[in-house]
Amino acid sequence: xxxxxxxxxxxxxxxxxxxxxxxxxxxxxxxxxxxxxxxxxxxxxxxxxxxxxxxxxxxxxxxxxxxxxxxxxxxxxxxxxxxxxxxxxxxxxxxxxxxxxxxxxxxxxxxxxxxxxxxxxxxxxxxxxxxxxxxxxxxxxxxxxxxxxxxxxxxxxxxxxxxxxxxxxxxxxxxxxxxxxxxxxxxxxxxxxxxxxxxxxxxxxxxxxxxxxxxxxxxxxxxxxxxxxxxxxxxxxxxxxxxxxxxxxxxxxxxxxxxxxxxxxxxxxxxxxxxxxxxxxxxxxxxxxx
Amino acid sequence: xxxxxxxxxxxxxxxxxxxxxxxxxxxxxxxxxxxxxxxxxxxxxxxxxxxxxxxxxxxxxxxxxxxxxxxxxxxxxxxxxxxxxxxxxxxxxxxxxxxxxxxxxxxxxxxxxxxxxxxxxxxxxxxxxxxxxxxxxxxxxxxxxxxxxxxxxxxxxxxxxxxxxxxxxxxxxxxx
Numbered sequence: 001x002x003x004x005x006x007x008x009x010x011x012x013x014x015x016x017x018x019x020x021x022x023x024x025x026x027x028x029x030x031x032x033x034x035x036x037x038x039x040x041x042x043x044x045x046x047x048x049x050x051x052x053x054x055x056x057x058x059x060x061x062x063x064x065x066x067x068x069x070x071x072x073x074x075x076x077x078x079x080x081x082x083x084x085x086x087x088x089x090x091x092x093x094x095x096x097x098x099x100x101x102x103x104x105x106x107x108x109x110x111x112x113x114x115x116x117x118x119x120x121x122x123x124x125x126x127x128x129x130x131x132x133x134x135x136x137x138x139x140x141x142x143x144x145x146x147x148x149x150x151x152x153x154x155x156x157x158x159x160x161x162x163x164x165x166x167x168x169x170x171x172x173x174x175x176x177x178x179x180x181x182x183x184x185x186x187x188x189x190x191x192x193x194x195x196x197x198x199x200x201x202x203x204x205x206x207x208x209x210x211x212x213x214x215x216x217x218x219x220x221x222x223x224x225x226x227x228x229x230x231x232x233x234x235x236x237x238x239x240x241x242x243x244x245x246x247x248x249x250x251x252x253x254x255x256x257x258x259x260x261x262x263x264x265x266x267x268x269x270x271x272x273x274x275x276x277x278x279x280x281x282x283x284x285x286x287x288x289x290x
Numbered sequence: 291x292x293x294x295x296x297x298x299x300x301x302x303x304x305x306x307x308x309x310x311x312x313x314x315x316x317x318x319x320x321x322x323x324x325x326x327x328x329x330x331x332x333x334x335x336x337x338x339x340x341x342x343x344x345x346x347x348x349x350x351x352x353x354x355x356x357x358x359x360x361x362x363x364x365x366x367x368x369x370x371x372x373x374x375x376x377x378x379x380x381x382x383x384x385x386x387x388x389x390x391x392x393x394x395x396x397x398x399x400x401x402x403x404x405x406x407x408x409x410x411x412x413x414x415x416x417x418x419x420x421x422x423x424x425x426x427x428x429x430x431x432x433x434x435x436x437x438x439x440x441x442x443x444x445x446x447x448x449x450x451x452x453x454x455x456x457x458x459x460x461x462x463x464x465x466x
Contacts (some may be wrong), residue, residue: 022360029356041347045303048350050308122309125351126316127399127415132352156324223368 027159038174045176052122115142117286128165130278131185138176142288145170146242149180150285153275165248165275183217191239192249199223216253216271224268228255234272242289250274292447297328300343309430316419318392320347322431325391328369330448336366361395373453384435387429392427396420
């Protein structure tokens with residue numbers, strides 16, 4: 001009997017120790033996650049960049065499978081796009097200089113500009129493919145938490161070209177890498193404005209909402225008693241310090257009733273289809289405040 | 291020597307897993323290597339390797355909770371169970387434990403996914419990766435055993451296929 005009870009005591013003690021170890025390991029990992037992320041990302045950066053380098057080399061080789069005629073046509077198209085963008089950029093620079101001068105004359109505080117960084121994805125978790133990814137630039141390159149990330153939009157039958165659309169927000173930054181939360185993951189919260197109806201709402205503000213079936217993103221706290229159109233473009237409102245106004249986010253697909261605590265017929269929610277092509281993200285532009 | 295050898299093996303395996311991840315494939319290389327190492331070198335080393343390299347892969351994957359670490363610990367315990375009860379030769383017979391070990395990293399995510407009610411993730415992402423992981427594990431473990439045992443024989447290190455010989459009936463040793 002004493003042998004059996006001793007065996008039961010040993011088993012119970014082993015189980016208790018195992019459970020405590022699991023809880024402690026989870027708590028320590030969660031508590032030190034930021035430290036672990038920065039340390040391992042910086043220390044192992046040359047090792048980690050090997051996998052993205054190999055992936056990039058393989059992807060680049062697929063370009064060589066295309067015919068010379070196709071490649072020449074693509075180069076011509078890119079040249080003409082480049083020249084159009086250069087012309088627009090020249091006009092925009094003139095407007096910016098004029099704005100700066102007017103602010104100086106009127107003694108209004110100058111708005112700091114943005115730096116544009118062109119980068120690629122370093123690591124992507126297949127189980128969080130649309131929710132989060134790691135990019136190849138970090139604090140050494142000027143990236144800060146809260147910086148926005150832009151990617152090429154989906155090109156549909158109605159579009160003639162891809163435009164840059166909001167893809168996500170930088171959450172955590174190490175020396176050489178930055179973790180980006182994408183819009184479709186539900187964790188990135190941004191103020192958004194509907195261009196046609198001029199209403200302001202907040203993307204992913206309802207943290208209790210379940211992810212939608214078709215990867216739409218939620219736009220919460222839109223004013224009720226207004227007319228909204230399906231297909232209406234949604235852009236950034238510019239309320240956040242690091243996010244300029246007017247950047248395309250997506251298009252409204254559905255207006256749904258409110259399901260928040262504040263549902264007193266004051267607000268409605270909407271579903272919007274993000275413009276960024278999360279499945280085929282490769283090249284990104286990160287904006288940081290100067 | 292043995293720890294340095296396995297550290298290099300694990301770092302290569304983690305690199306392969308990250309490379310496959312960048313292409314959208316969940317290749318459970320780390321957990322299969324933990325299974326191999328725990329069988330060849332013993333449960334104690336298997337647990338230590340699980341903690342070190344499981345945390346590394348969790349951090350690189352960006353998880354907020356060490357799911358992979360627990361899966362690796364489970365693989366180390368399963369290796370002890372498999373070693374004590376089953377044949378380890380020939381290498382091809384190890385497709386079955388390969389499937390079980392490869393399924394562990396995704397099975398640890400299943401309770402949380404079901405509780406949260408995220409059926410989109412379950413059907414769109416989890417299920418295809420789970421099926422792919424089973425097939426990959428079934429193929430990769432016999433290949434890994436054949437390859438690493440060949441290298442271990444040259445380096446005079448413990449082999450996976452000889453692990454059963456070192457285990458006496460009723461053996462409760464944690465390490466060799």
